[in-house]
Amino acid sequence: MPVKRYDDVKKDIAAGTPAPVYLLVGDDDGALTALVNEFASLVEEDLRAFNHDRFHATDKGVSPDAVVQAARTLPMMAPRRVVVVVRAEKWLKPKRRGAEGEGPAEEESSAELDALEGYIASPDPQTTLVLVAADVDKGRRLTKAIYQQAVVVEAWGFKNDREFRSSELRAILQQAQAWIQREAKAAGRTIDPDAVRLLAERAGADIGRLRADVERLLAFAGERKRITREDAEEVASDQTSQDRWAVANAIERGDTATALRELALALDAGVVPYLMLGQLAWVVRDRLARVNPSGVRAAVNAVFRTDTDIKSSGGDPRVLLERLVVELCDVRLRQGPVAQAVPTRRRS
Numbered sequence: 114m115p116v117k118r119y120d121d122v123k124k125d126i127a128a129g130t131p132a133p134v135y136l137l138v139g140d141d142d143g144a145l146t147a148l149v150n151e152f153a154s155l156v157e158e159d160l161r162a163f164n165h166d167r168f169h170a171t172d173k174g175v176s177p178d179a180v181v182q183a184a185r186t187l188p189m190m191a192p193r194r195v196v197v198v199v200r201a202e203k204w205l206k207p208k209r210r211g212a213e214g215e216g217p218a219e220e221e222s223s224a225e226l227d228a229l230e231g232y233i234a235s236p237d238p239q240t241t242l243v244l245v246a247a248d249v250d251k252g253r254r255l256t257k258a259i260y261q262q263a264v265v266v267e268a269w270g271f272k273n274d275r276e277f278r279s280s281e282l283r284a285i286l287q288q289a290q291a292w293i294q295r296e297a298k299a300a301g302r303t304i305d306p307d308a309v310r311l312l313a314e315r316a317g318a319d320i321g322r323l324r325a326d327v328e329r330l331l332a333f334a335g336e337r338k339r340i341t342r343e344d345a346e347e348v349a350s351d352q353t354s355q356d357r358w359a360v361a362n363a364i365e366r367g368d369t370a371t372a373l374r375e376l377a378l379a380l381d382a383g384v385v386p387y388l389m390l391g392q393l394a395w396v397v398r399d400r401l402a403r404v405n406p407s408g409v410r411a412a413v414n415a416v417f418r419t420d421t422d423i424k425s426s427g428g429d430p431r432v433l434l435e436r437l438v439v440e441l442c443d444v445r446l447r448q449g450p451v452a453q454a455v456p457t458r459r460r461s
Contacts, residue, residue, distance in 0.1 A: 138246045200247075201244040302339070308345040312330070326348060365445065386434060
């Protein structure tokens with residue numbers, strides 16, 4: 114089925130004519146949460162204890178089989194049952210073990226995923242199943258089945274998709290500024306233009322961060338009607354780079370200071386250390402191998418050592434990654450054979 118607009122799904126819910134299966138995917142947690150709450154209205158409030166199930170896919174004991182069983186259960190004293198599964202990316206885009214995303218996926222058994230796929234192909238007409246995911250792997254068989262047979266709503270904030278090109282950032286920032294103004298007006302406040310720009314620039318394309326910043330700002334302002342740049346500076350998240358390859362690019366230039374700063378920004382923004390390590394391993398294989406082939410061996414050894422130390426809790430992952438970044442920048446700057454410590458013979 115084609116991706117459906119957010120507002121159209123709300124109309125279907127209000128009319129009492131929802132589809133049997135939905136996938137809500139995106140990074141706009143506020144929009145997705147609001148839509149999930151709309152689905153709850155399909156069941157009378159007094160009967161929700163019997164006809165509204167909510168699962169966290171990441172919780173221990175929660176499996177696709179459990180979800181299918183709940184979805185197949187007949188509603189009690191009501192025409193419809195609603196089953197919601199949040200964090201469904203565990204099944205639709207499972208994390209992979211290993212620094213470079215290699216190795217078996219951390220996922221449910223294929224039999225359980227097959228059961229969920231079978232349900233999606235033939236859902237119970239008295240149940241509305243809602244899967245909520247931050248992201249999905251569209252190459253997986255289960256995800257393909259969902260996109261073919263379920264109603265999909267994508268909520269990527271100001272973006273059209275999960276990824277965006279740097280050329281789109283200006284338009285995204287303009288949309289973000291307009292959104293901030295609307296939120297302030299709805300709260301009965303005015304916000305100075307330079308405060309609006311600061312909030313938009315610091316959040317960038319991250320709608321979740323922008324929502325959180327604006328909520329904190331409104332609370333911080335209290336009863337004051339005018340919000341200034343100084344207010345925004347007090348609560349806005351620290352600025353992060355919009356280039357997810359900023360660390361790699363800085364290493365390729367041999368710019369140690371920038372690489373360390375970008376690494377700190379990425380980790381503070383929530384990037385998992387292992388994902389960053391995987392990116393640094395790619396830098397060694399692809400970029401350093403071209404600019405300084407003779408230094409690759411030392412760089413590879415540094416990556417493996419860091420991988421082992423992180424796995425064995427051999428130090429703070431942040432400190433270990435900082436040390437690795439410094440070493441890789443040093444390899445880049447040498448442009449020649451890496452100096453090896455060679456023991457000298459003592460003359461007799």
